[in-house]
């Protein structure tokens with residue numbers, strides 16, 4: 001028992017190196033799902049979170065009751081699946097994480113999820129714009145390249161859009177990139193950082209190996225690694241064989257991003273995460289959202305970093321990315337126009 005507690009405490013310390021916390025309410029919409037449950041668990045273990053608010057169309061209160069027995073200080077509340085439940089869940093939130101929606105099955109692209117997830121994200125965004133317009137919104141639901149523009153259009157229509165507070169969560173792409181490169185190079189993944197820019201699907205995921213510790217990787221080894229990073233999600237979809245997509249690694253990635261935002265909000269300087277944001281980098285080419293390294297601060301986005309120096313091979317990857325990304329973003333914008 002003592003050993004178990006020691007292990008648990010050690011996990012908490014390792015997972016989140018917070019010392020003090022100020023009051024931070026974090027809401028999870030889609031909290032009973034494959035991502036929502038482990039994500040909520042990790043947030044319950046994070047001492048920077050003082051209040052955890054869980055909403056789902058089914059099972060929110062059950063997940064909350066379960067997590068509420070964990071002996072960390074935060075309160076956990078599950079909300080009923082109705083309009084007032086959603087609104088109460090959102091009110092006062094500093095961070096709203098959205099993993100609500102359907103996951104892929106083998107043979108599907110993320111874009112194939114659009115028809116179902118676009119309206120789910122739109123409706124949740126409407127509720128968030130109403131109940132907590134100043135919160136940071138972290139969109140996990142796919143296709144991220146389109147769901148993030150959907151949220152921005154909903155906020156714009158209500159006059160509450162703040163581009164510094166809207167984030168598409170692309171953390172899993174860099175988590176994978178550092179793990180995959182460490183497997184090839186036989187190194188410790190914690191020492192590997194591969195910038196990944198662009199968007200979050202297929203060729204819109206652009207790993208910049210030339211900016212990693214292993215810039216000299218070339219030829220087939222480079223192509224295979226880039227392909228694995230771009231299509232890492234498919235590996236999990238295939239292995240789960242109809243039972244969904246990445247959930248546990250995504251929960252870790254989402255919790256890491258939320259932790260980074262809380263660290264930045266609580267005054268830490270120099271907190272940088274890759275994320276898909278309203279970005280000036282390729283606006284001149286009609287691409288209004290783009291993932292790159294972003295410095296976070298108390299107001300959300302503090303500074304959007306340039307892509308930086310890329311080689312000829314990566315230039316081509318960026319070109320292919322921009323073409324797809326532009327269409328994905330437009331699809332989200334058009335959806336809200338026709339389905340406000």
Ligand SMILES: NC(=O)C1=CN([C@@H]2O[C@H](COP(=O)(O)OP(=O)(O)OC[C@H]3O[C@@H](n4cnc5c(N)ncnc54)[C@H](O)[C@@H]3O)[C@@H](O)[C@H]2O)C=CC1
Nearest residue numbers: 030032033034035056057099100101102103140141142250
């Ligand atoms: N951004 C990223 O890197 C990643 C994104 N995803 C995406 O995350 C989403 C969720 O994936 P999973 O958790 O595996 O799916 P899941 O099906 O296990 O869970 C989704 C949850 O959302 C809930 N839900 C559906 N409509 C809702 C609504 N209107 N309000 C509140 N809750 C609602 C469902 O009841 C369910 O509990 C998918 O769209 C998936 O593609 C998955 C992995 C990585």
Ligand SMILES: O=C([O-])CC(=O)C(=O)O
Nearest residue numbers: 104142172233234245246
């Ligand atoms: O592949 C999927 O559908 C889920 C996802 O976004 C990922 O694992 O990166």
